[in-house]
Amino acid sequence: MGLLSRLSKAQKQQMFGRFVLDWMPRLSYVLVAVSFVWLLALPHQSYSKHTYVSENALMPGSALQDEFSKIGLKAATQNYTLTTSTDSRSGVNTYAVFYAPRSDGTEALVLSAPWISRDKITNTNAIALILALGRVFKRCSHFSKDIIFVVSDGDAEGLQAWLKAYHGLDQTTSDHFEETLTVRSGAIQAALNLDFAGTGDYNAMGIFFEGVNGQLPNLDMINTITRIAAGIAPVEVTLHDELVPYTENMTKNYINSLKKMLYMMKYQAAGTPTGNHGLYLKYKIDAITLYGIDKLGWPSQRYNLFRLGSLIESAFRSLNNLLEHLHQSFFFYLLSGVHRYTSIGLYMPPVIILGVAFILQALSLWGLSSDLPLELEAIASDEKVAIALPYSLRSRELKLAATTLTLAFVAGGASFNLLTTSFGIPGETPLLKLMASVGVCSMLVLSAVSSAHVRHRILKSKKIKAGANAKGTSLTPAADWIVLKTCVLALSALVVTTLSALNFSLAVSIGLVIVLPFMAFRPSSYVILSGLQAAILVAISPPGLMMAAASWYSMDPAQVLNWVLEGYEVLGTWLLPTICCIYWPLNLAAIVMVLLPVS
C-alpha cells in the first residue's frame, strides 16, 4: 500500500507538472499582454508623477576668440582632426573661461553652442547670447564656479574633441588629433548647450536631454529650466521640438503623452545624442540642450534674446548655487511631458515581465523536450498509473543548438568587424560591406538548415535500423528545434533584462520586436508556413529593420547605415555593436530554428 500512496503522490506531482507545462506557454503569452498594457499605461497621468526640484540648493530664486578677449575673458582655440572609416573631419573649437572672483577654481559650469544648429543653419542667436552673457557674467561678483564658454565646430566631434582634451584624454594618433587645451578650469559640474538658429524670435523652447547610449542628465537639470521658464522668464517649454496644444480631453492628453514618451524612447534607443549635451553625460556632467522653436501661427507669446538671456542667467545662478554635484533627483526616468515623469520603479516591471515570459516559454519547452509528456503512453501503456521519473531518459542533444548559436555569434561579430574596418579597396561603401555580411549570414543559415536536415534523415534511418533490432528501448532524442528554441528564448530573456538596466528604451524596443515571433514561431510541416515565419524573421533582422527605417523616414538605406556607423565611430554609441553582436545572432538562430525539421 505504501507504494500506492507514493504513486498517488507522484501522480499529483505529475499532474502539477502537466499543469505547469500546459499552462506555462499560455501564461507567458498572458505575461506578454500584461507587459504590453503596462508599457502603454506608462504615459498615463496616474502613472507619472509631477516633477519637483529635489536639490534644495538649486531653488531658482532668483573670430570669436578676440571677442571673448575683449570682454576680458581668457580665450583660446583648439584644433582637432578625426578620421573615421568613411571620412576625415577637422575643425577649430573656440573657448573662453570666466574665472569666478575669489573662487578656488575647482568647479566649473559650461555654456556651449555649436556653430551649426540642428536646423543646419548658423547658430547665430546662441553665439550672440554666449558673447552677451560672457559680458554679463564678467560683471558679477557672486559666482563661485568658473564659467567656460565653448563654441564648438562640426557636428558633435568638435565638442567631443574639446571634452576629451579637457579631461586629459587628448591624443595624437593616425585617426585622432586633439590639441591640448591651454586655458583650463576645474571639474565641470553641469553644462547648458544652446541651439537658437537664425536671428529672429521664437515661440517656444525645446529641451533635448537624451545622451549617448540613452544616458540621461539628472532630472533636476530639466526641472530647473522648466521652473525658471514658468516664472522669471516666461517661455513655453516643451520636450524635444514637438509642440503639443493644450487640451482638457483625457484621451487626447493620453495620446499626446504617449507620443512624447515614444519620442523620448526612440531617441534613447538609438543611443545617438539629440544634441551636443549628450557628450557631456559620458563625463558625468549633467547637461541639456535648449532649442529655440519658431513655429508660425503657434498661439504662445513670442520671446526674444533678452528673455532668453535672463532665463539662462537665472539657470546659471541656480547651478552656481549647487554645493555638490547634482545627485538628489532621478537619473533614470521617462518623461511624458516637461512636468511629468515616470520613475524607474514604475517602468522596469514590464520589461522584467517580458523577460519572465521568455523564460517561462523556454522552461516549458525544456520540459517538453524531456520524456514526461511525450513518453507517457509508452511507459504507461501496461498500467493505469503513470510514473514520473525524476530524470529524463531521453537525451537532449545540444550539438546542433550549440553549433548554430556559436556560428551565429561568430557571423554577427564578423559582420560588425566588416562594417567598421576600412580595407582601402576602391569603391568600398558601408552598404556593400553590409551586403557581404548578409551573404555571410545567409550562408550560415543555409548550411545550418541543410546539415540539420541531412542529419535528421541519417538519424531517422539509423533509428529504423535500430528499431528493427531492439524495439522501444532507446528513445528518440528531443527534436533539435526544441533545444535551439529553448536556447534562443533563454538568451533573449538574458539580453532584454540586462539591457533594460543599461538602456531601457533599447531593451524595450528589442523585446517588443522579438517577443511574439520568437515565442510563437516553430517549424511547421507545411513548408509555406515555415517559409512565412522565416520571412517575418528576415523582416525583423537588422537589414530588414534598416530598410523599414529607410522607407519610414523616406531616406536612402545607405544613409541609415551611415548614420548608425557614424554614431559608433564618432560618438561611440552601442547601437551597432548591440545590433550586430547580440540582436543579429539571435535573429539568425531563430531563422535557422523555424527551418529545422519538425521532429
Next chain:
Amino acid sequence: MRRFPDRILLLSGALLCFATISSPAAATSSSQHAFAARDTVPVLHAPEAFHEQLILKPMNDGSVYSHFQFTTHVGTMMDEEHFDGAASNIFTHYNLFPRSIGQILHSFDVEELHLTFTQGRWQYGDWGYPLAPSVGTGVELSAWMNDHTYQAEANWKGLTNTLSGLFCASLNFIDDTISIEPKMAFRHEGLYNVHARANTSSENAPRKLRYGSLPHENVCTENLTPWIKLLPCKNKAGIASLLKSHKLFDTRFYSMAVHVRPVCEDELCRVKSLELTQTISTVFDVARQDGSYDWSLSGLFEREITQACPLASTSNVIVHLPQTTPDSNQYQLGPYPPHKTYTTGAADNAQEIAVYDLRKTYSNESSTPFQLSLNWENSRPKSAHRYFTGFGQERGGLSIEVHNSDSQDREAILLDTLPWYLKLYLHTFSVEVNGKPLANQKDVVKKMFYQQAVDRSRPAVLELALNLPANSMVKFSISFDKVFLKYTEHPPDANRGFDVGYAVVTAPLPRQKGQIGYGGLDHSRVYQGRDASLVETRQVSSDTIAEDERDMIRVYTETLLVSLPTPDFSMPYNVITLTCTVIALFFGSMFNLLTRDFQEEEPTTAKDVKGKGKSKVE
C-alpha cells in the same frame, strides 16, 4: 609662571593709554623702563616699532593690486646668555605687539609662524608674482617649533587649535593626516637662527617644521575681524582704516596673512628682534562696473585715510607707476607729484614708484582726508609678460606642469602633498620636457624625497629638487588609485568631491640690481624704509649688491577636486529594510528547519491503528 602678572597687566594697560596720546618713541622708552624695573634680565636694547604701508600696483590686465603691510617689531634684545627665542621673557609685557600672538608663540614654543588665508587664485599669467609670499588657495599654516622638550607634536596640535579659535577658522582640521614636514621647501625665513649660539651648530638645534593646508577653507569677515584686532590702531586710524570688508571681499583675489619671524636689526645681527608682519593682498577688478580703468582710493575702498596711525613709526602709501611710453603721459596720478618717486630695477625691469608719506602730511586730524586717484587719459596701454607658472590638474592621475620662460636654467623645489586616500604609484612617476618623455629623469630631478602615505594617519609627500631647462615646459605625472572610504569618512557634501591641495614650486629668482624683490618677506624691509631712506640706500647701493642675491618666490598651483566613489547616502535605509526582510525570511525558515524534527511515518492501515511509528512532530 609670571611673578607679577597682575601688576604687569595693569602697567601695560596704563602704558597703552599713554601710548595713544604720546609718540611711539615715548612708548618704547616707557616699555624699556618696564623691563628695566624687573631687573632680572640684563636688557641691552628693546626697540619696539610699528610700520604701516599700502602698496598699490596697477596690473597688466587693468586690475589694481593693493597690498597692505603692517609690521610690528619687538626687541628680543637680551644678550646671548639669556636669550631663548620666542620663549623669551619679553612676552611678559605687551605694548604694540599683540598679546594674543605673543602668548601663542610663548606657550607653544614657536619660533616662526606663517599663516595665510586666501580666497581666489593668483593669476600668474596676468598679474606676475605677488608681493605677498604665499598665495595658495585656502589656508596655509607653517611653523618652526622648538623641540628641545620633544613636544613639537603636541605643540603643533595646540597651535592649530588655538589659532583656530583666534581666527575663527577651521585650522583645527590641520591634524596629523594632513600635516607634513617638508625637507627642502619652506625653509627658515628668519634672518638668523635663534638657537644658533656660538657653541652649537644650527644643524643640531632641535627644531621642527610643520606645514599644513586646507584648500577649501572659505575666508570671510569673521577671519578679518580678529586679524584687524591685532593691529595697534585697529582700523580706527592710519592705513588700516581703509579695510572695509564689503569692498575687500568684492574683489577678484583676497589674501591675508600673519607672519612672525626673528630678524636682525643690524648687519652683524647683534641687535635682534621679533617681527610680526600682517598683510592683506587684494586684486580689484576696477573695470568690472563701467569698463573704465580709472581708480581712486575712495572708489576702491569706500573709505578714506584721515590720519596716519599715531603709533606708527612709518606710514607710507606706495604706488607702482604704470609703465608708459616716454613721449606721452597717458595717465594722471593725483595728487602729483607725490612726496618722492624712485626708480628701482634696471633696464627692462625698471619700475618707478611713488611714495606718499602720510606722517608728514596727515599727522593730525585737522587736515583733509588723503586722496589718491589714477586716471587714464586715453586707453590703458597693454603689455604682455611671461611668467614662471605652474598648474596642476587631474588626469586619471595627477600631473603638474611647470613653465620656465626664462632664458636660462632655473633651480626649483616642488612640494606636493596628497591625502592618504589617493594611493600614489611611484613607479608611474614620469617627467616630460616640452611634451617629450625624458629618458634620464636625473637631468631634471636632482633630488627626490618621497614619504609614503599611511592610511588615516599621514599624507603622501613628494618633494623634488629640480633643474628646469631654459624656455621649457616640464610636466610631472604620477598615477594614483582612489580608495573606497568608509561611509562615515565622507564629508557632508560627499557628492562635491574631495579637495586636493596645491603643489608649491619654490624657486630662487636672482634679484636684479636695485630691484625690489618679489614674494619674500625680506623685501618688505626694503619698502618699509624704516629710516625713510632704505629705498634710497637700495638704490644707491645697487652697484654693490652681490650677484647671487636672490628672492625666493613661491608659485602655487591650482587646487583640484577629486571625486571618490560615493555611496548613495539614502541607501542605508534601503539596505537596512532589505537586510531585515532577508534576515527575517532566512531566520524564520532556518529556525523552523533546525528545531523541527522530521520522522518517517509508516502509512497507517485499518489493522494497525495503534501504530508504532506515530509521527512526532514537536
